[in-house]
Amino acid sequence: MFSYQALGKMTQIGKHIKKELYGMSGSSKVYTYYEGCSDGGREGMSQVQRWGEEYDGVIAGAPAFRFAQQQVLHLYPATVEHTLDYYPPPCEPKKIVNATMEACDSLDGRKDGVISRTDLCKLKFDLKSLIGKKYYCAAETSASLGFGFSKRQAPDSQMRNTPEQSGTISAKGVAIGSELSDGEPTYDNKTDKWTLNIPSTGGIYVAKFIELLDLGNLDNLNNVTYDTLVDWMDTGMIRYYDGFQTTHPDLTTFRKAGGKLLHYHGEPDPSIPAGSSVHYWKSVRSIMYPKLSDEEAQKAFSEWYQFYLVSGAAHCGVNSLQPGPYPRNNMNIMIDWVENGKQPSRLNATVSPGGYKGETPMLCQWSQRPLWTSNKAFKCVEDKKSIESDQTSIRFPTQMTSPDENHGLPASPNARPQRSRAGCRTCREKKVKCDEIRPICRRCTRLNLVCDYTRLPRKKYTKRIVVVASPCTSLPVNPTTSTNGDTASTPSTNVSSGHGHYVEEVDRISLGGSVSDTRASNLEVQPPNTNIGQSHDLDLSPDCADILFPSDYSAIHFFRFVLPGMVGTRISPHSGPGLVWKLAQKSPMVLHMVCAISGQQWSEKAKFPDAEVDFRKLRSIQHYRDGLQMLAAVTQSPEEITNLPPVLATLWLMLLYELKFGDGCGSGFDAHLRGATSILLGKLQTRLSSTIDAENFCPVSCRILVWLSHADGGAVLNGFGGAFNSLLGGTSYAMTETEGQARLERIRNLQQRSALANYDLWGRSYPQTELLEDLQCGSLSCLDAECGQLKFMVGALASAEYRDDTSHESWRRSVADAIQSVRGRYRELVSVSNRLELPDDGPHRRFVMELQTVISCFHAIVVCFLRIIHGNGPMVSEQRETMKEIMSLAFKVHRDQGDSGLARILGLGKI
Structure with missing residues (x-):
């Protein structure tokens, strides 16, 4: 997230600095360009998607879209081998790639060592045809081996999309003919056998970002199945969607700002599958031009967004296995397009290795594909059959609502059920499994975390109730100020007490925030929506239980299990708030203040409807007033106080309330400190x-x-x-x-x-x-x-x-x-x-x-x-x-x- 924000801000600042540095007028045009490949390509796409108005031209090569799927995909070949318990020697996948090239090289009309039509290769070449074929590996003791079914199945699986179900997939796999480097095993000299090799590109990501372990790589793949890979992809997608996925398809801002986008990807890229870029192009088309025909959409696209598959190219460079072309003059093409209006129809590329070295074929703009008519010339053609061969959509995690990338695509009928939502919010926000033990789950206990089981309301309620006037609702319209601007008195003004000094001080307390007119009898509020407190034994005395509304239980839960982690280092039922709660179980005076402070905080923390927020704040003020009345009654004769802890706890909670919700001037805070002093002084005088x-x-x-x-x-x-x-x-x-x-x-x-x-x-x-x-x-x-x-x-x-x-x-x-x-x-x-x-x-x-x-x-x-x-x-x-x-x-x-x-x-x- 930082990177795309930093790049956007840097661009804005850079434009301003350039104008100042070169003495340009405010209306002068400063052209802004971006070029990058791989992670740099993803960052380029992030700028198009999030800062589109800042850029005139962006060149994105092999962008690392769908970071979660892409990184876990690096583990897919190793998982296939581990599942089949077969680790092919490195020469075997290479032989299969070579056999694939031999079978598919000429499908584009020219035999040049490059598979330019992987789409046709998928349709016309079956890896099963290699079964029984002989091959030679110099490292093997046997001079000649044959491809058995299980041996062929491993690389075959590695070149497919990750687990398919009902027309949807979890991630696009590498193209047929790509190098299978992620599946290369390691040789164990002790056993003289090829063994599992876990690619660090995927292993580090899963260990550190998914499992949240401080490891350099996964130790093993024990109990890892294809479903495990899908779960890892889903977890990463949900957890890092905002920062890493970079798949927002609505590029309206970029297009309207006049931006131009060149997007290219090596077709047999072994690291980031080219199918990921193809899928993104399709997503943008479905969002930007949903009602246009293919021809109309292609024409509209070409004016600002051009996508090219580079035949034979590897990841952000030429391919040692296929001597194909690679685009090297992209920035000049982009500048000419932006500043001179010369819209490219095809992309200039140069062949550097092989027998056709120096050749400069003009690449075809997707969705057209190359078809050689001779050894020197080719044309770009539409091959609907090949395009229709890949109509799978990328499955979206059931825990998320697809933002728009799979917009318009039917949901999979076999979508997996949603995970449990009964876990604590602490675990759920971290996207880790919660054992759902209450009141504190084992993970929060082990890591000394705040275990928050409070529930946020998911939607507004349609049923409404009316709060009628009662003896508890005779408060002023606004407890902060009166209509003439003077400080209003708090609920304590109705208390008569022989302890005059303290009552005089608390009369001047002003409560923070405004509430609705509490004297009105037609205040509509949402009904309380939780019974959290009733699901646990609160062990309240009868006098304490009588003062609670149903809405108070969620506030009590907040005080017991959430507040400790916000105000101290001890996160347990025996924390500072836990000690106060122990006193509140037997003292209505303390319980009133528990509900007052936690009710206010909970109403601010939770996303309640406005009417319910007003109701809960009103209840907090009522609790404050009632607690203050009880305190004033108890402290009329300090020397007669026999149980001091509840009095001190009430005073402390009132100080905390004033600190968080007071008038900001400390008047109420100071009044309670003076009250505590006078109470203690009266108590001490009895002991001389x-x-x-x-x-x-x-x-x-x-x-x-x-x-x-x-x-x-x-x-x-x-x-x-x-x-x-x-x-x-x-x-x-x-x-x-x-x-x-x-x-x-x-x-x-x-x-x-x-x-x-x-x-x-x-x-x-x-x-x-x-x-x-x-x-x-x-x-x-x-x-x-x-x-x-x-x-x-x-x-x-x-x-x-x-x-x-x-x-x-x-x-x-x-x-x-x-x-x-x-x-x-x-x-x-x-x-x-x-x-x-x-x-x-x-x-x-x-x-x-x-x-x-x-x-x-x-x-x-x-x-x-x-x-x-x-x-x-x-x-x-x-x-x-x-x-x-x-x-x-x-x-x-x-x-x-x-x-x-x-x-x-x-x-x-x-x-």
């Missing part, structure tokens, strides 16, 4: 303490407190927040060296106490492998927690210096000492992070992913601090080295994990 100490909280609460600390630290870096992290200090923002170390020690103690949070929640059902992973990641988790405090310290320093317009030297030294303390404590982790490569799977994969994320965060904090110290001056060496570490880690993460991994190291939605 003003700071957060790990001994006062259970492991689950400690885990969520660390999350909140991280969130508050990030807020401080952005100019707000800070109240929560102030509880970890002894005084105020301004900190001494002693206070900075105390903060780090307190957060480290919280993290260490939270190490067994999952075991406390799940008990003995918590997997031992994950418990060991928790222990392995212990030091790394402490570093992560301390990074949250470093973010707070650096952000507080920046805010203070900006506010006071002066440098706080003692404060700077305290922060620098804290950073050095953390670096020294975790020196091994920091130094090894850029030296580790991500394993494909296994117990260490999560550790490496987590290490890259945490160390990236640490380096980013250092960069922020150095920016405060050095201002806008030139970068010092420490800044350069730190930036180099960040960029190196980011490159590795993006290479191994893609955009999702890069988003994770940026800290988007960290849990």
